[in-house]
Amino acid sequence: MEMVLRAVAIYLVLMVVFKIAGRRALLQMTSFDLILLLIISEATQQALLGNDFSVTGAALTIITLVVVDILFGLVKKYIHGAEDMIDGAPVVLVENGQLLRKKMKEADISYDDIMVSARNNQGIDTLDNIQFAILERNGHISIIPKQ
Template structure:
């Protein structure tokens, strides 16, 4: 198959699968998930290159992937709706020290995940010290402490 078409198919498939699997999949929350991402990249590389190890194919594939990404970023810039469809939007999961359990369940975020982010980012000790926790587009959790918000 033509490397350009192969590159575009792989790009679109990965985008679809990661979008479907949710924001937390990309967050590399555990060492195992990090290894999983490495395995996915290895499998993707094989699907992209196949048996063709020529420099020409590599250059075509790099250009295809960067070109597709550039095209998507331009579409996102001009049409905000497309960005929301492909990347979603941030979501508040803790408000005023209270875990919004239904939101957290839907996005597969646990209280432990929030507390871990709170400890790492601000050295906070308890959930009550958090004004807001926001699940960002990249799957990370932003913490706004109570005192900072006041």
């Protein structure tokens, strides 16, 4: 039972940490981010398993994490507003070629982040050609060009 409680606790801690870190952490992964992710995974593994390195213990931990993830999926599906609370809502960063600086600051997204996405996804090289830039729940920036 201790391993199940450990798994649930670590899942919740990681969810809160990545919620605080924001979607920008998902947007671009630098070499520092990769190193940090590896360190987090090692620390998480030690916290999850404790002194029990058995196959049974690892299997129980994995099953618990998957079940908790499924439960969160069900909560998001059936409880109104839970998805916005857990995953966040899409955020409009550019409207009619104008930067919405307050929303950009809240989301920790820079002008350069928006323009990289515009160039890569739509071939747009100026802000004036962007109708909307939207930070999606998954951390990607969707660009809708002006007609």
